[in-house]
Amino acid sequence: xxxxxxxxxxxxxxxxxxxxxxxxxxxxxxxxxxxxxxxxxxxxxxxxxxxxxxxxxxxxxxxxxxxxxxxxxxxxxxxxxxxxxxxxxxxxxxxxxxxxxxxxxxxxxxxxxxxxxxxxxxxxxxxxxxxxxxxxxxxxxxxxxxxxxxxxxxxxxxxxxxxxxxxxxxxxxxxxxxxxxxxxxxxxxxxxxxxxxxxxxxxxxxxxxxxxxxxxxxxxxxxxxxxxxxxxxxxxxxxxxxxxxxxxxxxxxxxxxxxxxxxx
Amino acid sequence: xxxxxxxxxxxxxxxxxxxxxxxxxxxxxxxxxxxxxxxxxxxxxxxxxxxxxxxxxxxxxxxxxxxxxxxxxxxxxxxxxxxxxxxxxxxxxxxxxxxxxxxxxxxxxxxxxxxxxxxxxxxxxxxxxxxxxxxxxxxxxxxxxxxxxxxxxx
Amino acid sequence: xxxxxxxxxxxxxxxxxxxxxxxxxxxxxxxxxxxxxxxxxxxxxxxxxxxxxxxxxxxxxxxxxxxxxxxxxxxxxxxxxxxxxxxxxxxxxxxxxxxxxxxxxxxxxxxxxxxxxxxxxxxxxxxxxxxxxxxxxxxxxxxxxxxxxxxxxxxxxxxxxxxxxxxxxxxxxxxxxxxxxxxxxxxxxxxxxxxxxxxxxxxxxxxxxxxxxxxxxxxxxxxxxxxxxxxxxxxxxxxxxxx
Numbered sequence: 001x002x003x004x005x006x007x008x009x010x011x012x013x014x015x016x017x018x019x020x021x022x023x024x025x026x027x028x029x030x031x032x033x034x035x036x037x038x039x040x041x042x043x044x045x046x047x048x049x050x051x052x053x054x055x056x057x058x059x060x061x062x063x064x065x066x067x068x069x070x071x072x073x074x075x076x077x078x079x080x081x082x083x084x085x086x087x088x089x090x091x092x093x094x095x096x097x098x099x100x101x102x103x104x105x106x107x108x109x110x111x112x113x114x115x116x117x118x119x120x121x122x123x124x125x126x127x128x129x130x131x132x133x134x135x136x137x138x139x140x141x142x143x144x145x146x147x148x149x150x151x152x153x154x155x156x157x158x159x160x161x162x163x164x165x166x167x168x169x170x171x172x173x174x175x176x177x178x179x180x181x182x183x184x185x186x187x188x189x190x191x192x193x194x195x196x197x198x199x200x201x202x203x204x205x206x207x208x209x210x211x212x213x214x215x216x217x218x219x220x221x222x223x224x225x226x227x228x229x230x231x232x233x234x235x236x237x238x239x240x241x242x243x244x245x246x247x248x249x250x251x252x253x254x255x256x257x258x259x260x261x262x263x264x
Numbered sequence: 265x266x267x268x269x270x271x272x273x274x275x276x277x278x279x280x281x282x283x284x285x286x287x288x289x290x291x292x293x294x295x296x297x298x299x300x301x302x303x304x305x306x307x308x309x310x311x312x313x314x315x316x317x318x319x320x321x322x323x324x325x326x327x328x329x330x331x332x333x334x335x336x337x338x339x340x341x342x343x344x345x346x347x348x349x350x351x352x353x354x355x356x357x358x359x360x361x362x363x364x365x366x367x368x369x370x371x372x373x374x375x376x377x378x379x380x381x382x383x384x385x386x387x388x389x390x391x392x393x394x395x396x397x398x399x400x401x402x403x404x405x406x407x408x409x410x411x412x413x414x415x416x417x418x
Numbered sequence: 419x420x421x422x423x424x425x426x427x428x429x430x431x432x433x434x435x436x437x438x439x440x441x442x443x444x445x446x447x448x449x450x451x452x453x454x455x456x457x458x459x460x461x462x463x464x465x466x467x468x469x470x471x472x473x474x475x476x477x478x479x480x481x482x483x484x485x486x487x488x489x490x491x492x493x494x495x496x497x498x499x500x501x502x503x504x505x506x507x508x509x510x511x512x513x514x515x516x517x518x519x520x521x522x523x524x525x526x527x528x529x530x531x532x533x534x535x536x537x538x539x540x541x542x543x544x545x546x547x548x549x550x551x552x553x554x555x556x557x558x559x560x561x562x563x564x565x566x567x568x569x570x571x572x573x574x575x576x577x578x579x580x581x582x583x584x585x586x587x588x589x590x591x592x593x594x595x596x597x598x599x600x601x602x603x604x605x606x607x608x609x610x611x612x613x614x615x616x617x618x619x620x621x622x623x624x625x626x627x628x629x630x631x632x633x634x635x636x637x638x639x640x641x642x643x644x645x646x647x648x649x650x651x652x653x654x655x656x657x658x659x660x661x
Contacts, residue, residue, distance in 0.1 A: 052536050081538035092533040095525075109539045151533075267444060273455045274447050280458075281559025284566035288498065288601050291569075291588065 005030045005162065005194045006051060010060035013043075013050060020046055022218040023060065028211075033188050033195040035205045037240070038215035044198040045089075047215075048164045051196070052084060053077045064162070082110060084162045085155030089170060091147040093139040099126070099150050100135040106157040125153040129183060145176030149183070156187055162194050163187065169201040177201075181208055202241055206230070214240065216248070302352030304388035305333060308362045308375070310344045314398025316364055316373045322348050324377040329354045332375065348375065357382035358390070364398035373398060425621045428542075432550050432620075435543035445548040446555075453514045453549065454556030458563070460509055465564040468505060469571025472496055476572075477580055489582055490591035493572030498595060498604045502565035504652050507611035510557060511644035515619035518549055519640040522623030523633035546620050553619075557612025558605050565604065603659045610651055615644045 006028040013021045020043040028034050036044050049055045050062050056070040063069070064080055072080065093102050103122045107113060113121070126132040129149040139147055148168065155163060165184065169177050185208045188195045199205055205212065206226040214222040214229075214237060222229060222237045229237055239247030255261065310316075313335060322330035330350035338345050350356070359380030366373050377392075386392070440446070476492040522545065525531050531541045569591075576582040595601070619640045626636035 054532070054535065078538040081536055084536065086533065086536040088529045088533055090528065092529040094530055094533075095528070105539075106537050109537065270444075270448055270451050274450045277450065277455045277458065277556070277559060281562050284559075284562040285601075285605070287566050288562060288569075291592070 005065060006196070007063045008047070008050070008060070009063065011050065011057050011062065012059045013046065013055065013057045019058070020218055021057075021215075024215070024218070024220050026213055026220065026223075028194055028196055030194050031188075031192055032210040033185060033197065033208060034211045034213065035197045035199060035209040036213045036215060037198075037200055037202070037205065038221075039200065039240075042215050043218065044215060045166050048086070048166055048196065048198055051162075051164065052081060052086065082158065083160050084164065085158070085160035086164045087148070087152050087155045087166065087168055089167045090144070091139070091151035093147055093151055093154070095139050097139075098135070099131070099137050099139065099142070102139065102150060103135075103154045103157055106154065110158060121157070125157055126150070128156075128187070129153045130179070145172050145179070148172070148176075148180065152180070152183060152187075156191065156193075159191055160193060161191075162196070163191075165195065165197040165199070167199055168197060169199055169204055177204055184208065202243070206241075303330065303349035304352060305347055305349050306386055306388065306390050306392060308346045308348065308392040308395050309338070309341075310346060310364065310395050310397050312397040312400060313344045313346065314364055314366075314373055314400060316346065316375070316398065320372065320374050322350065322375045322377060324354070324356070324379065329377065346375070355385040358384045358386055359394060360386065360392055361394045361396065362392045363396040366399070421621075421625070424625065425617065428546070428621050428624060429617060431542045432547045435540055435547050436551065440551075442544070442548070445544065446551050449548045449552035450556055452517070453552045454560060457510060457513050457556070457560060460513055461506060461560050461564050462567050464505065464509060465502075465567035466571040468501060468564075469493060469497065469568030469573075470575045472501075472568070473572035473575030473580075477576060477582070486582055487586040488590055489572070489576045490587035491594045493576070494569050494591045494595050495600065497565045497568040497572075498600050500652070500656070502568065503561045503604050503607035503611055504648060506561040506564045506608060507557065507615055507648040508645055510553075510560065510612070511615045511619070511641055511648065514553070514556075515615050515640045515644050516637045518553075518616070518619040519623040519626070519637045520633060522546070522549075522620065523626035523628075523636050526624065526626060527628035527630075527633060529628075546624065549620060550616055553616025554609065554612050557615070558608045561604065561608035561611075599659075603655075606659075607652065607655050610655060611648050614647045614651060618644045618647060 008024060008026040011021055011024050012019055026036075026047075036047060038044055046055065050057055051064065051069065053069045053072065061068045061070065065083070067076065067080065069077070069080065093099075094105065097105065100122055103125055104118050107118050107121060123132050123135065126135055129152055131146060131149055131153065134142065134146065134150070139150070142150065152168075163184075168180050168184065172180065181204050184195060184197065187193070197205065197209065206229075209226060211225060212223065212229055213220055216236055222232060222234050224232070230241065232238070236248040238244070245251055316332065316335065318332050318334055320332045321328045322332060330348050333347045333349045335344055335346050337343075356377060357380050359382040361378040361380065363376045363378065364373055365376045380394070472493045473489060476489050476496075477486055480486045480488055480492065522531075525541075525545065531545070534541045534544065573587060577584050577587055622636040622640045622643075623633075626632045
């Protein structure tokens, strides 16, 4: 298992007394695209924050490239983050900078490259996502899908080893969705990176992910390759994959007796 | 908004700010007249200083020639010792009068120096011997009453 | 109280990261533009009117005591000691403070601050600290401009319009406004107010809940708390300086 770039070991995390994650284990192999899926609010995005060191676990640990994340000091965390690229849910582009400036940002902050090399690199990254012609626009002038692609270009600006996606397909039209799908896979293979996608989009993810984790009730309910999960008999997995209204995840949340509520 | 325009505007702001501060200092304040560098200090004793305060002006012929540095009470002779700093450009003879006058009817009090005719000048640390106290309103009134009473009695 | 502690922590973070932010002087300059230069119009216009009102009101009161020539002193001292720093600070809190809070709150809500952190860049160094220094630098400049324009406004009313003597106006003023006591103290006040207003605006924005409602409440809080802080600090400083 030494091929694991990231491993989450016996992780428990929660705010106050409610544990969102109870003793979970996940491994992410180098060069693979992994997906974390689950219902809304089950703590998927929080896992990304735990990997990136923005949150510290209550117990257990997250190990990235052999280093325990929450035990790093500020300098160590920043070093780890230099190897990560993160795509936020709505892009999170810096609204006061142009598209060009946004992609150039990580390069200017972390390298001493001269301006002409930065220019070439920025245009290269923008070209990879198909937006080289938009480099002088401001983020407010872009559509949602385009903004997300620029954010992707920014996330891979320094050729990271780990790329994380927070709900990359949320709110996109089918064309943009197909584009992003394709980019995730292509970039991962081209950079030899490890990608982790947090999503609840079944159809797209099953097309290109190598390994999928299902999270429910704070534990890993199921895991495996897409083929294996499609054939799974587990009720939760079936409900999720086949988009069933009711199943292990109930339609009605806990409520008092219907008759007594209506005061009949 | 490119860098150069930004810099220009910020430069303008800073420039206007400094000009304003400078304007305040010179036109509004008394920076120029406060620049008396070389001063020498002399003392004057008064029985009553009235409302004289430190930093009050010392004038001669109406021109500010110095400032009151400090006012202390002499516990042996029971009078006020006023220490004044005089601009080094001006020298006064030894028999100069130091009077406490009021600026305007209800204004603040200041020391007026009236030069005498002595050939020798006051040296630093010297004492002005001829002093006249501040006019205290109560004494003035009681004097007036006394005078009118004695006149009425004739 | 918790917020005061958190605010203090932010202040120390700013100090720690200030060295970083000074390496990017042009960020600070950019913020001085947005905070200072764009406030110039409101400051100058307000100062003009305040000065004119002081001239008008002051004249009618002083005239009753035959001291109408002291109008220059009245206008100048009121402005330099109190109105300059205080009114500028209140206007600053309203204009620049709310802009800062809203901007930072929105950056937090749209995850821009998070994104910056994940790119191993400290948002304190890059976003917060430059605005802090810009505020500290801008406030005394704006306050001085306010006082000067106010005096000119008072002059305009008193001399050409009402007819007070030009020489008396300026000479009485110059005789009674002391540079080190009055003017410098006014500048010190404006620096303190600038510190307070900027810190409050930055903290409220940084701490705001990342929702539309959260940001709007934070903006309101910035104005209210800044105004109260300015008035309170003014009392404290005045009692130290002028009594």
